[in-house]
Amino acid sequence: MKPSPFGYSRPASVDEALSTLAAHGSNAKVLAGGQSLLPILSMRLAAPHHLVDINRLTELDYVRLDASTVRVGALARHARVLADTAARVAQPLLAQALRLVAHATIRNRGTTVGSIVHADPSGEMTAVLALLGGSVRVASKSAHRDVPADEFFLGALESAVAPGELALEASFPVLGPRSGTAFVEVSRRQGDYAVCGVGALVELDGDGALSSARTAYLSVSATPLVLDVSEAGEDFAAAAALAHEQVDPEADIHATADYRRHLAGVLTERALRAAHAGAVERSAHG
Amino acid sequence: MTTKMFGEPIARVEDDRLVRGHGAYLDDLGHDALAAAFVRSPHAHAEVLDIDVTGALEVEGLLAIYTYEDLPDRLAEPLPLLIPHPSLTHGRTQYALARDVVNHVGEPIVMVVARDRYLAEDAAERIIVSYRPLPAVVGIDAARAAEHLVHPDVPGNVAANMMQRVGDVDAALRNAPHVLELDLSIERSASTPMEGRGVLARWDPESHRLRLWTSTQTSTGVRAAVAAKLGLALVDVDVITPDVGGGFGVKIMHPWPEEVLVPWSAQLLGQPVKFVEDRREHFISSAHERAQQHHVRVGFDDEGQLLGLDVRFWHDHGAYIPYGLIVPIITSTQLVGPYKPGAYRVEFDSLYTNTVIVTPYRGAGRPQGVFVMERTMDAIAAELGLDRTVVRERNFIRPDEMPYDHGLVFQDGRPLIYDSGDYPTSLEKLKKLVGWDDFAAVRDAARAEGRRVGIGLACYVEGTGVGPYEGGHVVVEPSGKVKVATGLTSQGQGHQTVFAQIVADELGVPMADIEVVTGDTRRFGYAVGTFASRAAVMSGSAIHLAARAAREKALKVAADALEADPDDLEIVDGIVRVVGVPGAEISLGTVAVLSNPLRYAFDDAAKAATQFAVGDTGKPPVPEDEEPGIEGRDYFSPMQSTFASGMHAVVVETDPDTAEIKILRYCVVHDCGLLINPRIVEGQIHGGVAQGVGGALYERMAYDEAGQLQNASFMDFLMPYVSEVPERIEIDHLETPSPLNPLGIKGAGEAGVIPGAAAFAAAIEDAEGFPITAMPISPSELFELRRLHSKGLST
CATH class of the missing domain: 3.30.43.10 (Uridine Diphospho-n-acetylenolpyruvylglucosamine Reductase, domain 2)
Structure with missing residues (x-):
């Protein structure tokens, strides 16, 4: 080795x-x-x-926040992003997912942008970027470009970063008012890649009714799968059934495909419930 | 007065050094050594057609490439079959480098030696081996079907068929009011110590001597094997065991191919050579254990009393069988646990498969046997509607039936006779500790909240301290410090601490003045090794006897010097003194000086022992039948093993939706005779329980049909983290002294792991309401079982 x-x-x-x-x-x-x-x-x-x-490029070691975006530089370690209070308030999903990324020692060294570029379909931060509709700023010697999440993940372990390019920054939209997020997963051991994981983003309208619900999935597809389950409204069991129908996971040595699909349903419901509770609470305070 | 150290929960003396990073493991040695790497088979079963090394020759820093054709004389023969047995009719072992067929992924074919390991791997990568793949036999079902053979000259893939019986089991089952049949199975796991194997060899051509450091559980075993393979005299081979980062059984296997090849190449190249196994190599080229399938027929009466037990099982021992039948023999004999089985018949086939070899892993066949017996006990309880503890209680061997002869032959070739134990008291203690009698209410309350909790228990008896022998040497230096040596090795057990405790009590010296050396053939050449929970019993007893001899010698010399009767002397804090006579005393160091009549003084103290200073001119300076020095050397070789026992109870909660399995409580009652150091025993239990959790809920070797190990890394082989083992392990001790050794002790090293799978299966079964017959079990498997049994349950 x-x-x-x-x-x-x-x-x-x-x-x-x-x-x-x-x-x-x-x-x-x-x-x-x-x-x-x-x-x-x-x-x-x-x-x-x-x-x-790139470990000497300290100019890329940042977490920055403006009115609409949390921007994470290419050298910001997971631990730093996780510990950033302002980022956590602006977009709670970041910390909700990051606490599930591996173990403290790995979070101390691994970078958030690095794990996104690695494009592992079991990586929490790929799902977060996809769910939030974020983007990645990519540079080459001749040009800079911003690649939206839905164009960034090309396949398992394959991102849109081309030879000669460097990902400089990942951008995550901040959480809107009357919105809530959650991230739940089942892993074999604490910190392992998830057997299945679900991130959820729920938005309420001015009357407090659910207006939008989206979920993103780990470990069930080659690229992060994002579903719009708004049609189920606040019937989260129905949303879970939708998810159960739409995911098409594979078996591996840790889980059968059916178990993964079952988890996708169970965790969809749990994640939506928690995200909805968050949205209700945020609306009350907003 | 000096406190008695035996029985004190003192902290381990070795830890300060180890936790500060001052340990010296194999890879910390030999920075000047060349590095070995191996080309290993990517096929589970294949003919080796050709080896083309041309591409590797360009690699800078390459020193040597060896294949089977290069091996001389005895190195070209198959490696030894370490433990022959009359039932082992078709024993096959591997060549140090594959000759013309490879029988598992990971089998070494080519050895490369280069300036460093990076270059050695560069060269190894460029060696092209041509294969003709052969059909692979993977798993017990394929081995039994024998559609394909691992070794063409081994019919049915059966290396051994062995049966033991007591009484007429057929008649017992015919006449039994109740008969149950069960099919039970356990999958492969492995020792997976933090440090893999490793070996460093230095050959000194001038003195014609070999020094070998190896991460082993038996330095004397490796010495004998290497000397034989290389044609060297034993006295010309030193084998030294450095700090070892865990063994758990895998390192009792020896000699590994690398252990003979590395010294051989060091001899040829005239330079030190080192091999350090990496993690992937450990998974695919060391050893595994556990995989067995059992078919049980059990007959019992209306009270749950066993009348007859008939066990047929199949043991997967991998591609070769160098360690003989030890694991299945242990399974077949220890299966009976604390019970009287009535008529008993056990028969097994030990089967070849195209997978990594199987040799003992902590527990060594017992977890499987206990799983089978305890699942059977639970099945009987369920059948009769009896409490699970009641069925066990009714079948226990009673304390007044000790010693109890099962009429079977144990792994050491000696009768299986339990020397002592008190199983009813252990069970009482466990029931109290875990709150067994109140659990039904807990379970019902949880059910009412939509939660599923369950409790399980499992009992075991463990033969520990197997022979043939160990020895100990104790010497008091002129400084008063005490040097202790024993031949067996240490890999984390705390030997430095417990052996020093034993010596401290005997010689009356402070712990800090005692140094213990293990596993170094330069210090002690006769030994067997560290396995089978035997070190404390065997070396502990030997060291105790050796220290006693040294004490007697010291008192005799001191009595002469103090003009007192040896019976009036005591040793306290390193001072020999006449009881009740203040000032009449002499230090143990001075006694050591006086015991060695000198011609030459080397310091002031030594002057006291020179020829014009001491001695009765009417006697020889060293009395007849005596030796100079305050030394003791003795051996301990008991008639048979001593039998420890224990019982575990576990409470689990299973998630009704995700099928995740959470441990709520883990309780242990443990009886290993008198405790030398309760803290160390508890540490052993903690580690064992953690491995039991691994074996029950996480670990398996995921071979695919082609014999590729799909999880040969710690990412996919799920050893439990600290977050997966119980936060608190509740322990109660029972001390039933062994009558078989001078300290009254029994082994404790393996105990913690043994009943894990059995207890978890019982608890999950209790929570879920359907039988659990195979371990380990994952949430995915529990989910699938729920679907299978869904008619009776709703989630």
Whole structure:
């Protein structure tokens, strides 16, 4: 379990990083927290010729908040995002999901943007970005572009970040008034990838009636699945039935497909109930 | 007065060093060594057609590539069958490097030695092995069907068929008022210590000596095997066990291919060579355990009294069987637990499969046997509508029936005779501890709230302290410090602490003045190893006897010096003194000096022992039949094992929607005879219970049909984290002294894991209301079982 030989650079600026990435093209991989990349290298499941270590790009280590968006820089560790009180207030789903991301030691090192770019369909933050309709700012030597979540995840472990590009920032819309969120999952052990996980976003109208309900799913599809279950209204059991119908998970050594589908239903109901309670409470305070 | 150390819950003396990171494990040694890596089979079963190393030759830093064809003499023979048995009619073991067939994924084929492990892996990756895949036999069903054979000359994939019986079980079942049949199974798990295997060899051509460090549970076993394989004299081979990051059984297996290949290549290359197993290698090339299928027929009367028990089982031992039949023999004999089974017949087949070998893992066949017996007890209770504890109580061997001879032959080839134990009292204690009699109300109340809770219990008896022997050596240095050595190894048990406690009591010296060395053939050459919960019983007793001999010698020498009777002397805090005569005393260090008549003084203290200072000129300086020095060496070799016992109860809650299984309480009553150190015993129980949780709810080796292990990493092999084991393990002790050793102790190392699967199955069954017949069980499996039984239950 030792990596194959690889080249290594540790650029001091974003410009230098982009030049290095441009020079190496598809032979290069970006190293941020290394929580997924290093095991893959050690098991020789991948053998990039060159690693571009962005850990000196401290200008990307930020969590920023404006009226509409929480913006997380490429070097912000999960732990930092989780601990950011302002971000948690502005978009509670971030912390609700982040506390379920692996373990403290991994959150101390792993980056939120890194886990999104890794595009693991079991990753909580991919589902959060998809559910909230966020976006990722991607840069190359020649251009910057913002990729919306529904265009960002191309397949399992495949994102829209092209060779020569660096993801600079992920943006998450702040939570609206009269809205609530929740994230629930079932994992085999605390901190493991979820057997199934569900994030929920519920919005109420001015009269306090449910106007919109969306759910996002972990570990049931190759890319984050987002469902609009608004039609079920406050009948969360009906919403669960909708989800149960629409997910099409696969079996693996930890769970049968039927169990996953069953969980998708159960957790949809639990997540919607909690998100709805949050929305009601927020409306009362708003 | 010095406090008696035996029985004191003192903190482990080794921990300060280990938790500060000052331990020295195998990979902390030999920074100058070359590194070995292996090309391992990617196929479960294949013919090796060709090995092309051309591509690897360009790798800079490459030193050597070895294949089977390079192996000389005895290294080219199959590795030893360590424990032969008359029933083991078709024993097969592997070659150190595969000859022409590979029989499991992970079997080593080519050894590469390079300047470091990175380069060795680079070279290994470039070696092209051509295979002709053969059909793989995976799992007990495939092995029994024998549509394909693992070894063409082993019919039916059966290495051994063995039967033991007591009484006429057929007649007993024919005449029994009730007969039940059960099919029960347990899946594979493994020891998975934090540190994998590892070996470092230094060959000194000038002195023609080999020094070998290996992460093992038996340094003397490795020494004998390596000396034999390399054609060296035993005295020319030193095997040293450094700090070992856990064993749990897998490291009693020896010699591993790497343990003979690494010293051989160090000899050839004239440079130190090191192999450190990585995690993936550990999963696919070390050893697993547990997989068995049982068919039980049990006959009993209206009271639940056993009349006859007929057990037929199938044991999956993997591709080879180097460790013999130990695991299934233990299952077949320890299955009976604390009960009188009536007529008993047990028969097993030990089967080859194209998977990693099976050797003992903590518990060593007992968790399976206990699962079978305890599931049977619960089935009887359910059939008769009796409380589960009542059925057990009615079948217990009573204390006044001890020693109790089962009429079976145990794993050590000796009769299965329980020496002591008090099962009714243990059960009483457990019922009280867990609140058994009040639980029905708890369960009903939970049900009323829409929650499902259940309770289960399981009892076991464990033969510990198996022979043949261990030894101990105790020497008092002129400084007064005491050096203790025993040959068996340590891998986290706390031997430094408990052996020092034993010596401290005997020699009257402070704990801080005692150093204990284990697993170093330079210090003690005769030993068996650390397994079967035997170290405290065997080495503890031997060290006790050795310390007693040293004490007698010290009192004799001190009596001469103090002109007193040895019977009037005591040793307190390292000082020998005449009881009741203040000032009449001499330090143990001085006694050590005086015991060694000197010609040459090396310091002031030594002057006292030189030839013009001491001695009756009418006698030889060293009296006839005596030796210089305050030393004791003794051995302990009991007639048979001593039998510890225990009972666990667990309360679980199962989520009606997600089928997740939560542990609410875990209670243990444990009897390992007299406790040397209750804190260490409790630590052993905690660790064992954690592994029991793993075996019941999380761990399995997920082989696919082709024999690929799909979860060969800690990401997918689910060893429980601290968050998955009970927050509190409630423990009560019972101390039934063993009559078989001078300390009255029994082994405690494995106990905690043994009844885990049985107790969890019972508790889940109690919560759910349908039978649980296979372990481990995951939420997904519980969900599927609920669907199967959904007619009787609504979620």
